Amino acid sequence: MDSKRFxxxxxxxxxxxxxxxxxxxxxxxxxxxxxxxxYLTVGEVTGINLDTDAIYFGTVRPGDGVTKRxxxxxxGRRLARLSAEGDFTEWLSYDDELxxxxxxxxxxxxxxxxxxxxxxxxxxxxxxxxx
Numbered sequence: 001m002d003s004k005r006f007x008x009x010x011x012x013x014x015x016x017x018x019x020x021x022x023x024x025x026x027x028x029x030x031x032x033x034x035x036x037x038x039y040l041t042v043g044e045v046t047g048i049n050l051d052t053d054a055i056y057f058g059t060v061r062p063g064d065g066v067t068k069r070x071x072x073x074x075x076g077r078r079l080a081r082l083s084a085e086g087d088f089t090e091w092l093s094y095d096d097e098l099x100x101x102x103x104x105x106x107x108x109x110x111x112x113x114x115x116x117x118x119x120x121x122x123x124x125x126x127x128x129x130x131x
Contacts, residue, residue: 031078032129036070040088040121042112055108055125063114069105072127077101079130086123091116100129 037054041047047059057066072080082096093109108125 029131030128031074031131034070034072034127034129036125036127038084038086038088038123038125040110040112040123042116042118042121044118057110060110060112062112062116062118065109065111067110068108070108070125070127071103071105072100072129073103074100074129080104080106081128081130082106082125083128084123084125087121088112089123092123092125094125 038057039049039054040057041059042062043059044061045059046061046064049056049058055068055070057068060066074080078100080098080100082094082098084092084094088110091110091112093111094107098104098106106127
């Protein structure tokens with residue numbers, strides 16, 4: 001095989017190998033994914049929202065906090081990874097990796113800074129269950 005042909009085939013082979021590794025990793029390792037919308041209003045008075053179609057922190061005053069819980073199920077001992085994105089993720093605290101077995105309640109804590117601006121904030125939290 002000549003040198004030019006080798007340098008053309010090598011990168012193509014590497015790209016194909018990387019793509020296959022990503023596909024296999026996702027299929028073998030990730031068992032389930034959950035994504036929850038999160039909503040928060042920062043305002044003068046505290047308000048509660050009990051709807052269950054998303055994670056509603058309600059209306060929270062600057063400097064106050066709220067805890068919400070979500071239930072995750074697993075058919076065996078599994079690792080769960082959590083990640084958040086959105087307008088107020090830096091105000092959240094949660095275990096970003098934990099083991100679940102059967103049903104497990106996950107706690108998400110919110111602490112609104114004292115200098116937070118009044119308004120509506122949106123985000124998402126994603127839970128990935130790994131093999």
